[in-house]
Amino acid sequence: MTAKLPSDETLTETGLEASGKGRVLIIACGALAREVLALVRLNRWDHVDLQCLPAILHNHPDQITDAVRDAVARHRKDYATIQIAYADCGTGGQLQEACAQMGVDMIAGPHCYSFFEGNEVFAARAEDEFTAFYLTDFLARQFEAFVWRPLGLDRYPQLRDTYFGHYEKLVYLAQTDDPALTETARDCAQRLGLEFERRGTGYGDLATTLTDWAEA
The missing domain is CATH 3.40.50 (Rossmann fold)
Structure with a gap:
């Protein structure tokens, strides 16, 4: 289902281009x-x-x-x-x-990890990967801002094992083929004390x- 606007609006107001294709x-x-x-x-x-x-x-x-x-x-x-x-x-x-x-x-x-890998593939792996921590390209780039600092690991590194003691590996779901970003994700795994796996998922x-x- 899509959000269609009232028919009495003008073309400009409804976001319709001159070609007739809606924005x-x-x-x-x-x-x-x-x-x-x-x-x-x-x-x-x-x-x-x-x-x-x-x-x-x-x-x-x-x-x-x-x-x-x-x-x-x-x-x-x-x-x-x-x-x-x-x-x-x-x-x-x-x-x-x-x-x-x-x-x-x-x-x-359920989340971006699933739809990047493909929902069917992710669901099939789920039972065997409940001890996996996932990163995407975005989270690899923003690891400090979205994982490390919000969890307080910059101030209390001893909490790492409390948070991640039951995880076994970090799975990097890579949208792009970027060697530098792969190394960043690998470093994230090392900092968390986890094994590292990279999967090229594309979008x-x-x-x-x-x-x-x-x-x-």
Whole structure:
């Protein structure tokens, strides 16, 4: 289901271009900004715009649903279609319920680790990987800001084993083939005292979902 605007709005107000193709707004987690923009540019989706919410909501999932509601309400009058580039992301089904109420689509899956690897593949591995800690390209780049400091490990390094004592490996789900970023992720594993594994996932289900939205 998509968010269609009232038929009595003008073409400009409904976000319709002269060609008749409606403009699409993707409201995304800030942690997906690079990936969404890369797909928009690669596919030349000139009718697609991106609005990102703060990536730090990744650490505060209880705030995601209200932030998405506010963003949809703020932009609804300007676009023919609005789509939500979040999975459940720890909202406990609340985001899915809100999206259904607003008539907008969201990405299927529990979180970005799952849809980058592919939801079916991730689910098949889940039982054997409950001791794995995952990083994406974004989290490898932002490890200090999103993992190390929020957990207090910069101030209390002795807490590392309290937090990660039951983990066995760090799995880096790589969206790009970047040797320097791979080494950054490897260093993150070493700092956490975990084995390291890299998997090249590309954009996974994010790419197929955005393609469906942009080309509908």
